[in-house]
Amino acid sequence: MDSDFSRRSALICGASGILALSGLPALALTTDEAASLINKAVGDINKVINSGKSAGAMYGDFERIFRRYGDVPTIARSALGPPARSASSAQMRAFTSAFSGYMARKYGKRFREFIGGQIKVTDARKVKSFQEVRATAKLQGRAPFAVSFMVSDRSGTDKFFDLLIEGISLLKSERAEIGAMLDKRGGNIDKLIADLKRAG
Amino acid sequence: MKHRSILPTRAGLVAVLIAAISGCSTPENPGDIHDPYERINRVSHAVNKGADRVFFKPASEGYGSIVPKPVRSSLSNVASYLDTPRTVMNDVLQGNIENAGHSTFRFVINSTIGVFGLFDPATSDFGLEERETGFADTLAVWGAPAGAYLELPLFGPSTERDATGLAADILANPLSVFSDHGTELAAATSFPSVLNSRHEFGDTVDSILYESADSYAQLRLYYLDSRQFELSGQTSAENAFAPYEDLYEEVYEGLYDGF
Numbered sequence: 001m002d003s004d005f006s007r008r009s010a011l012i013c014g015a016s017g018i019l020a021l022s023g024l025p026a027l028a029l030t031t032d033e034a035a036s037l038i039n040k041a042v043g044d045i046n047k048v049i050n051s052g053k054s055a056g057a058m059y060g061d062f063e064r065i066f067r068r069y070g071d072v073p074t075i076a077r078s079a080l081g082p083p084a085r086s087a088s089s090a091q092m093r094a095f096t097s098a099f100s101g102y103m104a105r106k107y108g109k110r111f112r113e114f115i116g117g118q119i120k121v122t123d124a125r126k127v128k129s130f131q132e133v134r135a136t137a138k139l140q141g142r143a144p145f146a147v148s149f150m151v152s153d154r155s156g157t158d159k160f161f162d163l164l165i166e167g168i169s170l171l172k173s174e175r176a177e178i179g180a181m182l183d184k185r186g187g188n189i190d191k192l193i194a195d196l197k198r199a200g
Numbered sequence: 201m202k203h204r205s206i207l208p209t210r211a212g213l214v215a216v217l218i219a220a221i222s223g224c225s226t227p228e229n230p231g232d233i234h235d236p237y238e239r240i241n242r243v244s245h246a247v248n249k250g251a252d253r254v255f256f257k258p259a260s261e262g263y264g265s266i267v268p269k270p271v272r273s274s275l276s277n278v279a280s281y282l283d284t285p286r287t288v289m290n291d292v293l294q295g296n297i298e299n300a301g302h303s304t305f306r307f308v309i310n311s312t313i314g315v316f317g318l319f320d321p322a323t324s325d326f327g328l329e330e331r332e333t334g335f336a337d338t339l340a341v342w343g344a345p346a347g348a349y350l351e352l353p354l355f356g357p358s359t360e361r362d363a364t365g366l367a368a369d370i371l372a373n374p375l376s377v378f379s380d381h382g383t384e385l386a387a388a389t390s391f392p393s394v395l396n397s398r399h400e401f402g403d404t405v406d407s408i409l410y411e412s413a414d415s416y417a418q419l420r421l422y423y424l425d426s427r428q429f430e431l432s433g434q435t436s437a438e439n440a441f442a443p444y445e446d447l448y449e450e451v452y453e454g455l456y457d458g459f
Contacts, residue, residue, distance in 0.1 A: 106407075113403060142400075143329070146429075167429020168422050176421055180414035 029153040034131035035124040037158045038149045041069040042119045042135060049114045058112060063104035071152070071159035072100050078161075079174040083182060083189060091189050098196040099178075105200035107170070116140050119147060130154075130161075137165075233424065234348050241351040245416045248356060249409055256398050257406075263392070264399035272396045274318045279393035280330055281310050281317025282386050285374040290333045294341040299331050306330070335372075336365025340431050349420055357423035 048061045066072060076096040077084045084092065117139035124133040130152040138144045150162040162171040178192070181199075185191040235241065263272070284307040291300035306322040313321045322328040339361050340346075347360025355366065375382030398405060412418045 109407070110404070164429075166426050167432075168425045172425065173418060173421055176414065176417045177412055180412070180417060184413055 029131055029151065029158055031124045031126055031131055033158060034133050034149075034151040035121055037069065037151060038124075038133040038135065038160065039121050041065060041149070041160070042121055044069075045111065046118055049111055049117065055108075055112065059101075059104050059108040062108040062111060063100055066104055067100060069160055071155045071161045072096060074155060074159075074161050075103075075171060075174075076100070078171055079178045080182075080189075081175055081179055083187065087189055091193070094193050095189065095196070098193045102196045102200035103174075109200075114139055133160075233420065234346075235420065236348050237350065241349065242416055244351045244353050245419070247353055248351065249415065251354065252398075252405075252409060256395070257402075260395045260398035260402065263395040264402075272392070272399075275389065275392040276396045277310075277314070277320045278317045279386075279389040280332065281307070281314070281320075282375055282389055283332060284310075285378070286369060287331070287333050289374045290335055290338045293335075293338045294333070296341075299333070302328055302331055334365055335368035336362040337431065339365050346424075346427075349424065351416070351419070357419055359424075359427070362427070 044065050045062075048058055048065070051058070051061075053061070073096055076099040077092070079099065080087070080095060087095065114137060117137060119135050119137045121133060121135045124131055126132075127150075130150055133149045133151055135147045135149070136144050137147050145166050146164075148164040149160040150164070151158060151160045153159075162169055164170070181195070182189070182192050185195070284303055287303045288300050288307070291297070291303060305326075306328045309322040309326060309328070310317050310320060313319075313325075320330075323330065344361050346362070350358045350360060350363055352358050352363060352366075355363075358366065370383065370387075373382050373386050375386055379385060408418050408422060409415050
């Protein structure tokens with residue numbers, strides 16, 4: 001009995017050791033992983049804002065960063081709100097793509113004010129089911145301000161799904177904005193998609 | 201020359217405060233936007249937007265291009281310097297002795313080395329950054345609910361609690377202890393400071409007011425979220441992110457069921 005038990009536990013230990021060595025992804029996103037993701041994202045953003053590129057080129061770079069580090073389908077879906085449920089999958093694809101360009105132009109404009117500045121990750125913490133990575137943006141001649149990234153692995157990969165600047169949520173603000181745009185177009189998603197391609 | 205006492209005003213304030221707090225309505229679900237006066241607020245928003253278009257925006261652009269930056273900075277420094285006694289008084293009312301000491305040191309340094317607030321060596325040389333507070337924050341610390349959202353003519357976005365605090369800040373500025381014209385002085389210096397902020401953050405203000413589909417809703421969201429952020433910094437940071445929990449669950453609900 002005793003030896004049987006110890007053999008089994010040795011087997012289990014060995015198996016879990018192999019699992020650990022094989023580098024299978026951890027089941028839950030850790031605070032360190034979230035912080036390192038945002039560190040990379042922030043490094044890319046800093047490179048763009050100090051690259052001296054033209055506005056148009058910067059928007060393209062920002063869109064690539066947004067798609068690489070952000071959970072764009074989820075952010076787009078959430079911004080559209082309840083109408084997303086009745087939209088066709090083709091409409092959702094078109095909306096997500098138009099939304100991604102709109103976000104890059106709209107927030108790229110804001111980030112362009114950061115030229116010559118630096119964003120630096122300060123700390124990260126677990127907030128219920130996701131991770132919050134906090135950063136400070138230091139701009140020339142201005143008081144530093146707080147930027148927070150909300151990171152989750154619920155999409156299958158580690159991505160941020162919201163960005164807070166001094167407590168103002170990008171996700172909440174886009175839900176209000178896209179909702180208002182849709183209302184103005186009588187709830188017509190196709191019209192919204194067409195206009196979103198030029199907005200921002 | 202008689203010194204105007206701020207005590208009678210303060211007694212009056214307590215009455216206003218009690219009335220205001222008992223009158224503060226609360227939303228059905230915590231975290232919801234509570235805006236029962238939306239119809240009136242939207243009228244006020246249209247007035248404010250008009251005032252910005254015809255006056256504040258062009259005036260701030262003129263101010264920004266004509267007055268050199270060092271002069272603008274100094275005028276803004278004076279405005280925040282003159283607010284320091286009010287900040288210290290409210291730190292004490294909030295029981296925040298550390299901040300009261302911090303801002304008192306700022307006041308002493310900027311009164312002397314800073315030449316009556318024209319410069320801000322407290323921040324640049326002593327690392328004592330501005331930690332502004334007012335009676336609206338004090339009410340929040342004392343546990344008063346925010347109440348309904350308000351957009352005040354000319355003063356802009358607020359809540360029932362914050363508007364009460366603003367009125368108290370204007371009526372009972374402890375600057376009156378130092379000068380007979382404390383209230384007038386504070387109001388006069390805050391004007392160039394407002395123009396300077398409108399100039400410095402011009403692009404952000406423009407994007408909210410003139411580039412969004414519903415500028416009223418955007419401004420309301422910006423105000424309520426940033427207020428909650430400011431206040432939770434003074435109490436518990438945990439509060440600020442609670443609303444995202446529900447949003448997050450809603451966002452992900454059903455989305456990855458196929459996996």
